[in-house]
Amino acid sequence: xxxxxxxxxxxxxxxxxxxxxxxxxxxxxxxxxxxxxxxxxxxxxxxxxxxxxxxxxxxxxxxxxxxxxxxxxxxxxxxxxxxxxxxxxxxxxxxxxxxxxxxxxxxxxxxxxxxxxxxxxxxxxxxxxxxxxxxxxxxxxxxxxxxxxxxxxxxxxxxxxxxxxxxxxxxxxxxxxxxxxxxxxxxxxxxxxxxxxxxxxxxxxxxxxxxxxxxxxxxxxxxxxxxxxxxxxxxxxxxxxxxxxxxxxxxxxxxxxxxxxxxxxxxxxxxxxxxxxxxxxxxxxxxxxxxxxxxxxxxxxxxx
Amino acid sequence: xxxxxxxxxxxxxxxxxxxxxxxxxxxxxxxxxxxxxxxxxxxxxxxxxxxxxxxxxxxxxxxxxxxxxxxxxxxxxxxxxxxxxxxxxxxxxxxxxxxxxxxxxxxxxxxxxxxxxxxxxxxxxxxxxxxxxxxxxxxxxxxxxxxxxxxxxxxxxxxxxxxxxxxxxxxxxxxxxxxxxxxxxxxxxxxxxxxxxxxxxxxxxxxxxxxxxxxxxxxxxxxxxxxxxxxxxxxxxxxxxxxxxxxxxxxxxxxxxxxxxxxxxxxxxxxxxxxxxxxxxxxxxxxxxxxxxxxxxxxxxxxx
Numbered sequence: 001x002x003x004x005x006x007x008x009x010x011x012x013x014x015x016x017x018x019x020x021x022x023x024x025x026x027x028x029x030x031x032x033x034x035x036x037x038x039x040x041x042x043x044x045x046x047x048x049x050x051x052x053x054x055x056x057x058x059x060x061x062x063x064x065x066x067x068x069x070x071x072x073x074x075x076x077x078x079x080x081x082x083x084x085x086x087x088x089x090x091x092x093x094x095x096x097x098x099x100x101x102x103x104x105x106x107x108x109x110x111x112x113x114x115x116x117x118x119x120x121x122x123x124x125x126x127x128x129x130x131x132x133x134x135x136x137x138x139x140x141x142x143x144x145x146x147x148x149x150x151x152x153x154x155x156x157x158x159x160x161x162x163x164x165x166x167x168x169x170x171x172x173x174x175x176x177x178x179x180x181x182x183x184x185x186x187x188x189x190x191x192x193x194x195x196x197x198x199x200x201x202x203x204x205x206x207x208x209x210x211x212x213x214x215x216x217x218x219x220x221x222x223x224x225x226x227x228x229x230x231x232x233x234x235x236x237x238x239x240x241x242x243x244x245x246x247x248x249x250x251x252x253x254x255x256x257x258x259x260x261x262x263x264x265x266x267x268x269x270x271x272x273x274x275x276x277x278x279x280x281x282x283x284x285x286x287x288x289x290x291x292x293x294x295x296x297x298x299x300x301x302x303x304x
Numbered sequence: 305x306x307x308x309x310x311x312x313x314x315x316x317x318x319x320x321x322x323x324x325x326x327x328x329x330x331x332x333x334x335x336x337x338x339x340x341x342x343x344x345x346x347x348x349x350x351x352x353x354x355x356x357x358x359x360x361x362x363x364x365x366x367x368x369x370x371x372x373x374x375x376x377x378x379x380x381x382x383x384x385x386x387x388x389x390x391x392x393x394x395x396x397x398x399x400x401x402x403x404x405x406x407x408x409x410x411x412x413x414x415x416x417x418x419x420x421x422x423x424x425x426x427x428x429x430x431x432x433x434x435x436x437x438x439x440x441x442x443x444x445x446x447x448x449x450x451x452x453x454x455x456x457x458x459x460x461x462x463x464x465x466x467x468x469x470x471x472x473x474x475x476x477x478x479x480x481x482x483x484x485x486x487x488x489x490x491x492x493x494x495x496x497x498x499x500x501x502x503x504x505x506x507x508x509x510x511x512x513x514x515x516x517x518x519x520x521x522x523x524x525x526x527x528x529x530x531x532x533x534x535x536x537x538x539x540x541x542x543x544x545x546x547x548x549x550x551x552x553x554x555x556x557x558x559x560x561x562x563x564x565x566x567x568x569x570x571x572x573x574x575x576x577x578x579x580x581x582x583x584x585x586x587x588x589x590x591x592x593x594x595x596x597x598x599x600x601x602x603x604x605x606x607x608x
Contacts, residue, residue: 186567263490
């Protein structure tokens with residue numbers, strides 16, 4: 001089986017995960033989560049987002065959290081933050097984020113309903129953010145949401161993914177995330193979306209973001225590995241629900257992904273034994289079922 | 305992607321699933337489950353087992369259940385039953401099972417601890433069952449448990465799988481099931497186990513049985529598809545727990561597998577819309593969380 005020898009895990013639980021949890025999480029708990037992830041070997045994470053607290057109250061403590069982070073910053077770790085506009089970018093710059101993330105959608109309807117503008121308009125809004133980030137020496141990651149399916153439009157054509165990839169690369173994105181935001185993708189469709197992105201960016205600069213809503217995330221990661229994709233967004237304990245289907249699964253659990261990769265002899269730099277405790281701790285805090293099946297099985301064995 | 309055009313789903317929930325649920329399930333409910341599965345398009349299922357009710361009380365109603373089945377038998381459906389010995393085989397014969405299943409282990413320690421004899425001794429016990437089944441025109445399926453890993457021995461060498469395959473084929477098994485009983489397998493290890501079995505039996509006569517304990521089942525099915533394996537054991541709603549890690553996931557959910565296969569354009573003959581209701585009904589009866597993520601997402605969408 002032709003797969004990469006090592007994979008970078010990008011743990012998105014502090015941002016994408018917690019953002020989709022109802023309960024407000026204190027800044028210290030977020031910081032403890034981030035430190036726990038780093039202690040377990042995570043080298044890249046989504047720390048927070050600089051969006052209006054009106055829209056995303058859970059991320060309203062972005063400045064406080066970044067201050068805590070900066071008091072004990074790990075130079076080997078890449079701290080990403082989400083910045084939808086110039087105002088958000090100023091926050092990222094002020095707190096010296098290593099990478100800013102901008103989000104385009106492959107679905108016109110999702111773009112309209114989610115950020116109230118067309119795909120093209122959203123790219124135009126992101127252009128100054130990307131330019132300012134480049135000027136400041138901050139990495140720019142463009143994520144394409146609904147790259148396989150959309151809650152409103154259903155299946156999304158790979159040509160849409162190719163189009164948004166090109167637009168994001170044109171405005172300065174150095175990295176493209178192909179995101180199955182609602183987890184409807186299956187292996188062949190995911191390969192087609194990735195191949196579309198690969199028309200405009202090298203596979204080494206592509207990451208996969210697969211929700212596990214329909215249980216397909218690991219199969220989709222396996223099929224992406226076979227194309228050479230070596231970076232994946234994951235969320236410890238599967239933190240984060242699915243806003244489009246209540247009670248359904250959201251992000252794929254970091255532990256399940258690491259278990260698969262290590263089982264295949266693929267290096268991640270992550271210490272799974274440490275990681276399962278980080279995921280259980282935040283699950284306990286949230287009073288939430290641990291969403292990682294590997295973690296549940298490993299923790300059950302420890303209790304025997 | 306080179307995968308089979310169609311796949312046979314073998315739903316094992318009435319036997320392997322319910323056997324690992326604590327609550328005693330009345331015969332009528334089992335029969336309703338079986339009829340529901342068939343109505344949803346399942347063409348092969350594990351109906352029950354003919355083992356001593358002392359060991360497996362949940363299957364103590366095997367005769368009553370088979371009587372109910374025989375009153376409304378679907379000729380296009382293959383009804384399998386588990387028969388560990390000649391006494392069990394007599395039950396299978398009496399009620400005209402279409403297939404008998406015998407279980408060998410690829411792990412010597414598991415064989416000793418689970419059925420109190422060596423691998424070789426277990427095969428010798430099964431030999432008369434296989435011979436009698438052949439003489440009666442009943443199909444014989446040999447399943448190799450712990451084909452990838454063992455709760456006592458850890459990793460299992462593919463050569464063990466090859467050895468047990470050969471022994472089972474030699475005594476008359478026409479079909480081999482490669483079972484990751486504890487769900488520890490990952491794609492490359494699973495491929496190696498399957499390739500070992502393929503030394504002694506054609507891939508068209510191999511099925512995969514992958515527990516989802518560590519979340520790996522769909523990835524393992526995807527990798528098996530790429531080898532041409534076109535038959536899989538699954539359990540509706542993920543019925544059945546994991547006896548080796550309390551609270552952990554057991555069988556892979558039929559709905560999640562069907563969702564992946566249909567998404568890849570692979571025909572199963574199963575109506576997923578019907579199937580999700582069958583799984584939710586038995587989950588409700590058991591007062592149990594539905595173990596299928598695809599079913600949860602699809603049912604949540606129906607409630608919107």
